[in-house]
Structures are given as structure tokens and as C-alpha cells.
Amino acid sequence: xxEDNLISFVLDxxxxxxxxxxxxxxxxxxxxxxxxxxxxxxxxxxxxKTSEASRERYEGxxxxxxxxxxxVTLKSLYEVPVDILEDAGELVSWAEEAVTCxxxxxxxxxxxxxxxxxxxxxxxx
Numbered sequence: 001x002x003e004d005n006l007i008s009f010v011l012d013x014x015x016x017x018x019x020x021x022x023x024x025x026x027x028x029x030x031x032x033x034x035x036x037x038x039x040x041x042x043x044x045x046x047x048x049k050t051s052e053a054s055r056e057r058y059e060g061x062x063x064x065x066x067x068x069x070x071x072v073t074l075k076s077l078y079e080v081p082v083d084i085l086e087d088a089g090e091l092v093s094w095a096e097e098a099v100t101c102x103x104x105x106x107x108x109x110x111x112x113x114x115x116x117x118x119x120x121x122x123x124x125x
Contacts, residue, residue, distance in 0.1 A: 013088045014031075016088070017033055019034060036099055048101075049077060059078075066079070
């Protein structure tokens with residue numbers, strides 16, 4: 001299945017989630033719901049956002065991280081197994097987990113002590 005057909009198939013499979021959006025990005029597709037990025041379609045494969053805990057399931061099923069180029073590996077996105085992709089109910093469940101992983105990652109990033117403070121925050125101190 002080529003990439004354009006795959007993105008159409010994925011959006012159809014995930015239609016029970018609600019307002020799923022996709023757009024072209026970096027030679028593939030960016031997939032989000034309610035403004036939360038949780039998936040990418042690239043090179044005829046679907047990748048979901050993962051956490052350290054959820055990543056083990058992907059690795060246990062022989063799936064690997066997203067590699068948009070030979071020299072770049074994004075370990076926060078892992079390939080979704082074909083049998084999950086083909087089962088709409090399972091795919092929705094995995095997608096919900098991916099959305100949660102992205103939301104939690106963003107919250108952790110926002111709480112990071114290394115995050116630079118704005119000029120207003122520095123003035124208030």
C-alpha cells in the first residue's frame with residue numbers, strides 16, 4: 001500500500017476517535033487529534049508516539065523506532081504492527097495510548113527544571 005493510500009486507510013480506521021487531522025510533513029504525514037500530534041505515516045509505515053512503558057510492547061512485537069533517514073532515529077515513535085493496523089478496534093486503543101503518551105511527554109517537558117524562564121518570570125523573582 002503506498003503512503004497516500006495508507007494515510008487514507010489509517011484515518012478511516014481511526015474515525016471513531018473523532019476529529020483526526022493529517023497534514024504533509026517532512027516527506028510523510030503528521031497525524032493529530034484535537035491539536036495533539038500522536039502519529040506519523042512515513043515510508044508506507046505507521047508510527048505511534050510511545051513512552052518508556054509502552055515502547056516495550058512494540059519492541060516485544062519486533063517493531064522498531066522511526067528512522068526518517070539512515071542517520072536519524074526518533075525513539076519516541078515506534079512502528080505499529082500490521083495486525084494492529086488492520087484491526088480498527090485495536091488500532092483505536094493503541095492510538096488512545098499514543099495520545100496519552102504525547103500529552104504526558106508534553107506535561108513533563110513543561111515541568112522540566114531546565115526549562116528556560118521567560119523575561120517576565122525572571123523579573124518577578
